[in-house]
Amino acid sequence: MTTTELPAEAPWAAVLDLVEVGIGAANAHGRDDLEEPLRVARLRLMRPQSVIAVVGEFKQGKSSLINGLVGEELCPVHDDVATTTTTVLRYGDSARCLVTRHGADAAEEVDPAFATGIGLRPSPDEAAAIQRIELEWPNRFLATGITLIDTPGAGSASRDAGLALAFLRVADALIFVTDASAPLSGDELDFLKSASAYCPVVMCCLAKTDLYPHWREVQSIDESLLAGAGLPARPIPVSAALRIIALKEGDAGLNRESGFPELLQVLSTGVLEETKRLAAHRALLDLDAAVHQIRLPVLAELQALKSPDLAAPALAELQSRRDRVEQLRQAGSRWGSVLAEGFSDLANETDYRFRGALRELNKKVDRILETADLRHDWVQISGEVRTDMALAVRELVRSLEEGSADIARRVVSVIAEDEAEIAVPVVAWPDIDVSRYWTEKEQRELSLGAHAGLGYASLKGAQGGIILASVMAGVAGVVLSTTATLGVGAVFGGKQIWDERKKKTTQRRQQARTVVRQFIDDVQFDVSKTTRDMVRDLQRLQREHFATELAQRIRTQTEAMEASQRGAQTARENVSRRVAELEQTIQGTDQLLKSTSALRGSL
C-alpha cells in the first residue's frame, strides 16, 4: 500500500504529451530560452501545486489528520494544546525545517525534530516568538505537489479570536475538522459560513470516529446543520488512529475503515483536478507562445526563399521590428515607468488605507472603553480588536493582489501599444510561488526567476492566503495582554471599597487603552515592513518577467533576420528541397497549434 492513493488520470496526459512535443521542437530549433518555460510547465503538470489548509477549533484532530494524509507523524499531536504555530509542509528532496521568528528578516534552519518532535516542543514563550515553521520532507504524498498547512486551533481561551479569519482566503481548499464528540457548535458553524464565502473549496471532516459510538448520528446532525446554513456537504468521517495502524500493518480493510481513502478521493476530484486544470491551461498558453516564436524565423526564411526579390525590404522590416523591441528593453521605456509608478502608487494607497482602518479601530476601541467593565468584557473586547485587525490585514492583502494584477495588465497593454507588431504578445503575469516567497532570501532568488517557480497565474487564492496567513500569524504573535495583567477577578461590592473599585476601573481602562494602542502599533510596524518587502519583490519580479519575455522576442526577431538572409542566399538548386522542408515544419506547428486550441476547448 502506498500513501499516495491519489489517482493520476487521463485528461491532462494529452496536454503533457503536447508539451513534450513542444520541448522537442524548441530543442530542435536550438531555442533553449523557449524550452525552459515548457519544462517548467511540464513540472507544473506533473506536480500541480495546491495548498490545503487544515483548520478548525483546537483539539479536534487537525494535526492527526495531516499525519494520516502524509502517512508519517510530521505534526506534533498531543492531548493538550499541541500546535502553536502555523506550519507549512511541502515536498523537499531532503528533510529541512525553517523557522521564521517575528521581526526576523530571514528564516533560520533548525533540526527538523523541532517541528515534529514533542520532546522539543517550544515553550509557550518561545512559541509566541515564532511566526511560521516550514517543513520540507521527502514524502510521497507531498511529492504530488500538495502543500499542507497545519494551523493552531481556533477558539482556545488563551489565544486570539482573529486568527481563524486569516485562513479564509488560504489556499485552494480548506479542510475543516470537527470531531464526533458533539454536533457542530454555533461558533464552528459561523466560521464555516464565512470561510465558504472566501475559499473556493471547503471540505468538512468528522474526526476520531473510532472513539465515538454515535458518530453516525452526529454526522447526520452536522449534515442537516450544514444544509441549513446553505453549505450542503456531508462531513467525511475519518479516524487518524485507525489510519496509522492500517499503514503500519498494511491492513487494507482497516485503511478503508479509517475513511482516508474516501478523503483522498475527494481531495483528488475536488482540489487536484482544479489545480491541474489551471496548470494545463497555463501550459497551453506557454506552448502557444513558444510555437509562435519557433514559427517566426521559419516563416521569414520561407518568404525569402519564395520571393528573393522582396528579401531586402523584408529584412529591413524585420530589422526595424527588432530595433523597436530592443528599445522597449532600454531604460526609460514607457512600460518601465508604468510599472514603477504603478507600484509606488499601490504601496502608498494600501498603506494609506491600512492606516485609516487602524485609526478607525483606535477610535472604536476608545469608544468601547468609555463604558466597558473590563473585569467582564476584556475577553470580548480583545477578541474584537483582533478580528477587526484581521479584517484590515485581509483587506490590505486583497488590494495588493488586485493592484499588482492590474499593473501587469496595464504593462501588457502599454507594450502592445508601443509595439503592436510584436508577433507574439507577452504573457500577462509572472510566476510567483509564494509558498516559497517566505523562505529565506537566497532561496527566494533561486525560485523566483521568471520561470523557475511552480506557482499560479496570479497572487489570488493560494498565495494571497499564505501571505495572509503569515501576516496574521504575525498579528497573533503580537502580544495583546490577557485578563490576568488587567487584574480581572472582581472585587466584592462592599461599600468600604467602593471608591477603590472606581479608581481601579479607571486605571484598568487606561491600562487597556495602552495595551490596545501598543498592539495596534506593533502590528502596524510588522505589517508595514512585510508590505514594503512584498511590494518591492512583486515589482522586481514583474520587471524581470517582462524583461525575459522581451529578450525572447528579440532573439526570435534576430533569428528571423538571420533566417531571412539565409533564405535569400540559398543556392537555386536547393530552394525547392528547403521549401518543402520548411513547409513541413510549418505544418507540424500548425498541427500543434490546432491541438492546443482543441484541447483548450476541452478543459
Place this chain on the structure above:
Amino acid sequence: MIPLAERLEVLCQTARPSLPLEAANEIDAALERLRGPLRLAVAGRVKAGKSTLLNALLGERLAPTDAGERTRFVTWYEHGPGYQVFAEREDGELLPLRFERNDDELVINESELPDTGILRLIVRWPTARLRRFTLIDTPGLGSASPARRAAAAGLLAAGQGGLRAADAVVYLMQHAHRSDVAFLEAFRDPSLVDASPVNALALLSRADEIGGGRPDAMESGLRIAERYRMDPALKGLVGTVLPVCGLLAESAVTLREEEYELLVRLSLADPEADQALLSADRFRSWDASPVLPASLDLLLDRFGMFGLRYALRAIAGGEVNTSLDLARLLLEVSGLPALDRALELQFGSRASRLISYSVLRDVTSIANRIAADSEAGRDLLYALEELASSSHEVDELRVLHLAVTGENGFTAQETAEVERLASGGDAHERLGTGGPGGEDTRRLAIYRAAAWRARVGDPLHDPIQDYSCEVLTRSYEAIAAEAAGRAST
C-alpha cells in the same frame, strides 16, 4: 455574632407587611431556601456531559442523555418524600408531568411541552444524595440552533429558573474554550456577589476522550487540568479544575450484575477482543463475539471505548473478581471521588454561608426592582445593603475571594488560612488546631488577631489589603470572644 441568615430573615419579616404582595411572596420563596440544601447547578457547552455527570452525582439515571442535543429545560432535582415531576410555567403554575422508569432510566413525558413559556422542570425524588445538594441540570450553551442559543442565554438572567438561582456552579468543559471563559465571566453578578473561585468549580469533562481513549487517558486529563488550574484566563474564575469521566462514574454507581457478567464473557475472548476494541464500529459489529449484538450496543453506550478497554483489561488481568470490585475500580478512575471531595471542601463546608449569601443577593435584586415604586421597597433595599456591608460572614467571603483571586496579594499559606477561616465550621477547625480546647483556642485566636492587626495600616498596603487584614482580625477576635464565653459557662 448573629448569623447572617437570621438577621436576613428578621429584616425581611419586619419589612414584609408593607411590601407589595407579589414581591413579598417572592421574598418568602427566596427565604425558604435558607432551610434547604445548597443548590448546585451543572453548566457547560452543549454535549459537555452535564446530564451524565449529574446522574453520577445522583447515583441514579434520572437525567436524559444522548449524542444529539438533549436537555431542553432547566431541571431541578430536589429531595422529596415521594416521586413527583412538574413543569413550572413562567406564570408560576405547576403542571404535573407523566413519567415512567424504563430500564432504570427516568423517562419524563416532556415532548408535548412548548419550547417557550416553561421556566423549569422539577423532579422530586427520595434520593439520599439530594439531601446534601439540590442539583440543577441545564441545557447546553453555544448550540448551533439560534433558538437554543437564545434560551441558553436566558439561563443567565436572574430569577427562579435561571442559573442565578443557584448557590454554586460546577462548570463542565472539554478544554477551555473561549466561550467557556465568557460564560464564567458572565456568571459573575456585579451587583452584589460575583461568581468566583468561592462558588464555582470547573471540570475537564469526558476526560477519557480528551486522552484519545487510551489506557492512560485519565492521567493525561490530570495533567491538563493541572495546567488549566494555573491558566490566567481561568484562575480568577474557578476554585479548581478536575478531570472526570462522567460516563464511567455513572456506570460505576449504577453497575448491574448482568453487565459485569457480559464483560467477563468478553474478557475471555482475548486476542479477538483486541481487534474488536480498535474502534467503536468494530466492537459493535464483532461477529464472533461471545455475547449478543444488542449486548454489545448496550456495553458500548454504558462504558465507552475507554471504559471497555479499561474494564476488560482489569478483568483479564485478575485485578477484579466481582461486580463490586469493578464498580469500585471504575469509580476511582472516573475521578468522581476526587470531585466529591472537592465539592465537600469548596461548597459543603461553607454551604450555609453560600446559601445565605445567594439569598441575600436575590432578595436584594427583588428589592432593587420594586424600590422605584415602593417606599417600603426602598427601605428594605437600604437595610439589605447595610446588612451586606456589616455582615462579617459576607466580609469573610469577600476576603476569601480576594485571596484566591490573588487580588490582595496574599501568599499561598495566607490564602489557605483564609480558606480555613471562612469554612464556617467549629472554632478549632477554623483555627486549624487538632481539636476543641477552650483556653488554647482562645489564646491562639488572640495571637492570630494580634498578628493581623499589626499588618493593618502598612504604608505599602492599598485599601483592599487593609480591608482584608481588618476582616481577618475581626474573625479571630470573634473566635476568641466566643471561646472565652464558652470557657466561662
